[in-house]
Amino acid sequence: MNEVMTAIQLNTMNTELWQGIGAIADSEPLMKRLAKYVKNLVKEKEDSTLMTKEEFFAKIERAEKQSGKSFESVEELDKYIRSL
Numbered sequence: 001m002n003e004v005m006t007a008i009q010l011n012t013m014n015t016e017l018w019q020g021i022g023a024i025a026d027s028e029p030l031m032k033r034l035a036k037y038v039k040n041l042v043k044e045k046e047d048s049t050l051m052t053k054e055e056f057f058a059k060i061e062r063a064e065k066q067s068g069k070s071f072e073s074v075e076e077l078d079k080y081i082r083s084l
Helices: 007-024 028-046 053-067 074-083
Strands: none
Touching: 007 028
8 A cells, every 4th residue: 555656756746736736726715625635634644543444454363363362253353342
C-alpha cells in the first residue's frame, strides 16, 4: 500500500495538484470544500490507529500466534475480548 514514488512522479503529482488548485482558486465554494478535505486528510495522517484491512487481519494473526488462540468467527473473537 505504501509505495515509494520516484522524484519524477512526485514532481508530476505536485504540478497537477497546483494546477488543479489554480483552476478552482476563483471559486469560493470549491476552495472551502478543498480546505475541508485537506483538513480531513491531515487528521487521517495524524491518526496512528487507522489501518488497512490487510494490516488489521495481519495484526489479528500475530496476536493469535502469540496467544495460541484461534477464532473461527468475529463473534468468537468479540466474546473473547469482552471476557478480558
